[in-house]
Amino acid sequence: MTPETVRYSARVLDLFARLPGADVLPAGVGALVTGEAIALDRGAWIRFDARIEGERIVDCVFRAWGCPHTLAAAAWVTQELRARVVQDCASLDALRLARELDAPAEKMGRLLVVEDALTALLERARAVQ
Amino acid sequence: MTPETVRYSARVLDLFARLPGADVLPAGVGALVTGEAIALDRGAWIRFDARIEGERIVDCVFRAWGCPHTLAAAAWVTQELRARVVQDCASLDALRLARELDAPAEKMGRLLVVEDALTALLERARAVQ
């Protein structure tokens, strides 16, 4: 492999090193929703858990199995979701993730799994509103 | 070329460095005879000049164009012939020369040219006896 393909953006390295939001939801008020996507063949498994109050996401955590980009993407999403209005989260798709992390093209497959988990989460969130 | 094929025996190196007998016949008594063989394609040209008294070779010199083995062979022959009886010289053939100089097989062609020149010389020598 050429070294290029293993270089990671500063943001990926930082998120991977800290894994913010890789946690269990602390107790609190509001409805609990979960979004999960599993694709072992593509090397990714992501689960998001969030607490919803009204139309807001008051807290969000993740659990994941995957490459550094996958873990960083999941961590980044949890940070983004916190305190957001559910409706405003539609734009957080795989393309956006790839841009934010500047991930190489071959990682799109895995980022799509992250997107799938997020989509599932947001559907549930809308359902409980 | 492998270095082996350019290694020369001590005797070849010594004879080549001195080229004893590469000369013109000094004045003296006796019959002059010449033996010459030319094979430019095989890379050898040898000429022997000798002075004959009765059945003896009283003096012998050579001139040659050729590789170090060829020159050494011609020089060696002139040393051998001096003061010899013509009849006793038959044994000095290319094989003998190859042995004396321990020349590699690929030099046989050229040593045969030396033998040819010697044979020619000895014929003349017998003729003038």
Added chain:
Amino acid sequence: MTAVPPIYLDHAATTPLDPRIAAVMSECLADPSLQANPASAHAPGRAAAARIELARLQVAQLINAPPESIVFTSGATESVNLAVLGAARAAGQVRRHVVTSRIEHRAGLDACRQLEREGFDVTWLLPDGEGRIDPGEVAASIRPDTALVSLMHANNETGLLTDIGAVSAVCRDRGVVFHTDAAQSAGRIPIDVAAMGVALLSFCAHKLGGPKGAGALYVQRRPRPALQPLAFGGGHERGLRSGTLASHQIVGFGAACALASAALAEEPARIRELRERLWRGLQAAAPMWRNGAPEPSAPGILNVGFAGIEGESLLLELDGRLAVSSGSACSSAMAEPSYVLRALGRSDAAIQASLRLSLGRGTTAAEIDHAARLIVEGVRRLRAALPEGALEHIV
């Protein structure tokens, strides 16, 4: 890279150049009397050629071969291709069948794929679940039109050994040329081509403490297998490998072989002991597993998988502190999972979860213990982020 150099456990990819070899090569590079073309007839040319012949002897002695049977190449890839493509192409139109395995190094694998493109029929043997090739299957797959059997000696991902003696006996009986790729075993365990009875054996310098870019192909003399060269011009190396010989490279290769020979009495046992020490140290990261049977092996390689781990993440976790390879081949292209572990029947997820840890001359017990700690910590941190159920599924 951090200030402290990482612990190097990737000796299967390449071994650091032994400082004694670096010194020998540097001398050679700086020596005015060794600068000439060894093919030149003049004195400096002969001096260079003489050094090369000494090195040829050292290389030959490592595998108990006569020096005239050693052909110098640019590395094991070239040696393997010269053997595989060379023997098959020389066999020509009559014998169009080749036997090899699915766990060969890419050099052997891709050379055989090329033979398929050239119209040869290739039988691809599979190992058992433990990574071993059965000589019985080799015998069964040989046909009247078989030109060549090519099987590696030690596998570069598991270290497992093929029973070369048994395979060459079969090939001798059936009159088939046998080539073995010994890049991972030469200099690491004793090799005796005479006893093995192989016709062709490939190896290289940079897996035994020597320089990169230097390799050798052993070519048996009687019977001498016919080989078509890969490249032509000048007819160096008895017509099998043309091109100006790189004196300093060959001198370094020879010196490395001499050092390796001298160490063969103790080194394999020491490395084997360290490998098992590493395996024990890693138990703290259970659930985990070993890819391939521990023995019979060239003792330097430990290939392990950790439940619930993704290889690329574990490598990044260790990056800069530990130099190892993922479950994949020499060049750890993370792209597709190791075909060797696949051939062992492992799932893609399990292959993703695997590391190849390979030990060598410089490896110490302290390094092993430290490396085990680093890996265990890394595995724990990544597992802490796993979704429920993943630990059970990623195996």
Added chain:
Amino acid sequence: MTAVPPIYLDHAATTPLDPRIAAVMSECLADPSLQANPASAHAPGRAAAARIELARLQVAQLINAPPESIVFTSGATESVNLAVLGAARAAGQVRRHVVTSRIEHRAGLDACRQLEREGFDVTWLLPDGEGRIDPGEVAASIRPDTALVSLMHANNETGLLTDIGAVSAVCRDRGVVFHTDAAQSAGRIPIDVAAMGVALLSFCAHKLGGPKGAGALYVQRRPRPALQPLAFGGGHERGLRSGTLASHQIVGFGAACALASAALAEEPARIRELRERLWRGLQAAAPMWRNGAPEPSAPGILNVGFAGIEGESLLLELDGRLAVSSGSACSSAMAEPSYVLRALGRSDAAIQASLRLSLGRGTTAAEIDHAARLIVEGVRRLRAALPEGALEHIV
């Protein structure tokens, strides 16, 4: 060998390693952070790969090429074979015709002979009596099924240059891949692949002050000539040349190219002047002649014949005091006379009587004058032993 090292006038066979390059390579060999496999993903692997990419840039700049167009090989023989065999085999069944010349280095010559064995039709161009290939003849010999034209840039026995610009223009017009073997010109005269417009260009490190065992093939990017690799496995160098890259060799090659580039402004003129000084100094050994026209040439080579001289004897006469080649090729196999001089129309005897004197970076005027004296003395001693008439016949 005597105590005093011989004067080295065999730079066409190989150049002594520049001491500055020896230093760079020795550092590289000893540097613990550059020991990993450049194909490995871990930090030390990436460090080695980074050094290689720097060297790739230096090598590319010598010929004004983009770094991505450089494929590293083990030497010019491999580069030439990859170009010639690779391009012809890739052209496959449709285009089965190749154009080359009778004065190519053995690498090109023997690669084309192999193509003939593979069923290709090869047109062998002859030079004029002065050693020059006529681009008009190249144009005339191209056919609709021509896959490749391969002609060397500077000849290794005469130094004469082929008009590459003219030939590539012809090849571009006719849509034929053009390869040139620049082993004798790269680093010795300015080369600009963009201006030349060649598709493939071969060269190596050890003819320009770098290490033996390192070469490169320039592969144009647009249009990119199709090439079949010589060896397979791993797919390094964009799939064209598999095998672990020899970092220290490539670093040395790169550094040598950088030094050569810097010297290109003055060095060719200095060498040309020394070559003519040598020619003048040898006039005392008349009757003599020059093999091949003096210009246009890569200026380092003087190929001369001495009436009535036998080459092997003259070489032995000079052995230990002067390192030169006989009238024959890179490796002075005295066995059969130079096919290059034969193609120039010289008699076998005249070829036997010829020496190739080649100058390089280290060559000084004092060495040139001393060498001329030694040769003149040697010629005189051997002529003193000539039979009458020989001086007139051996020409």
